[in-house]
Amino acid sequence: MRDHLPGDADLTALPPLQDVVVQLFSHRTITEPIRVPAVVEPLLVLVLAGTARVEERVLDGPWSAATVRAGDFYLTDTQEPYEMRWQTLEGDSFEVMHLYLGLPFIEQAARELLGPQSTAVALLDVSGARDETVHWLMESMRRELLDQRTPSLLCLRGLAQTLAVHLLRHYRAPQGVIRRSNALQAYKLRKVIDAMNAQLADEFSLTRLARTAELSEYHFSRMFKRATGFSPSQYFIGLRMARARQLLIETQRSVIDIGLEVGYSSPSHFSQVFRREVGVTPSAYRQA
Structure with a gap:
């Protein structure tokens, strides 16, 4: 995502993890659409600060819009790249956290909740919703990464696994929708x-x-x-x-x-x- 944003966007660098990729962005209005990659892991976006009108679309499709504010989140499990743009409201600051949740967490949660053969499950796409559990877990991961001199991988993995269980319980796609496994990580x-x-x-x-x-x-x-x-x-x-x-x-x-x-x-x-x-x-x- 950071490579699609204009030059005035700020990215807070976080310790690299393989199964959990986290990026923090602070940016202003984006009028020209940016393309969000479609990778194997589901993407969660949490609005940390500010208010914005966010528009999304599949490539060359019609735009759908929602007004989001701090605490709202997006969940994307798409198999194709898509575009988004936004206009900040009530000030210039709009801060978001992006989290790609590694498949090992999803698969382990699926085995526990749905049985040993249920690993390739897919999640729903959610736009501009509110979920206090998602908010708390992602905010806890952000604090662990930024506030601790040496972030605990054990703590981060525990939070990520808890997040995977919550997503499967509340945002699992209907049966028959299968996650692809041959995409880029x-x-x-x-x-x-x-x-x-x-x-x-x-x-x-x-x-x-x-x-x-x-x-x-x-x-x-x-x-x-x-x-x-x-x-x-x-x-x-x-x-x-x-x-x-x-x-x-x-x-x-x-x-x-x-x-x-x-x-x-x-x-x-x-x-x-x-x-x-x-x-x-x-x-x-x-x-x-």
Whole structure:
């Protein structure tokens, strides 16, 4: 998500976990839709502060809107990437917590609650609801991660397992809706995108990224596109352009220097790609 947000968004970095991926965002109004990846784990979003009108849609579908405030949450278990945008209300601050809940927690809860064969269960999609148990568990995880000098993995896993049990009891999809198991895992997607951002000035390497994801090139390409809607090379170019747009707006560096930073030694090639992806030349984008 953080790679789709404009440059003025703040991300609070949290200790990396494999089975629980947590990110905190503070941002203003987002008018241009952002694309939320579809990974194997369900995504929970808790509104921590502020009020906003949030709109969602499947790709190219109609928008649905809801006004949300602190304490509201979203639960997404979609098999396809989707888009969202929002407008802040009653001030500029809008803070949210994203939590990808690892499948081991879901599967263990399913075995206990539904029997040893019931592991590939799916969850409902929930938009802008309130649930005090979800709120308390996610807020407890946030405090453990931020307030403790050395966060306890045992505590975090206990909270995550309790959250999985609660979700299965109250938000399980009807029988017959089966969770897919061949999607990209959230922590692997995070590792790959972090690697892309660290290598924007380098030549694109599918081999290197597939190695980061611990997958063959074929399976990595297929699963990455399923998660994001873009091929790895298209996504890499998008990150380059996002970084270039940020530098054009926030710095006075020359267009040539910015092109070099994002991997284009030829100013004409940088301008060509930028215009194709953004719609205007780098100089026109800065002036606008």
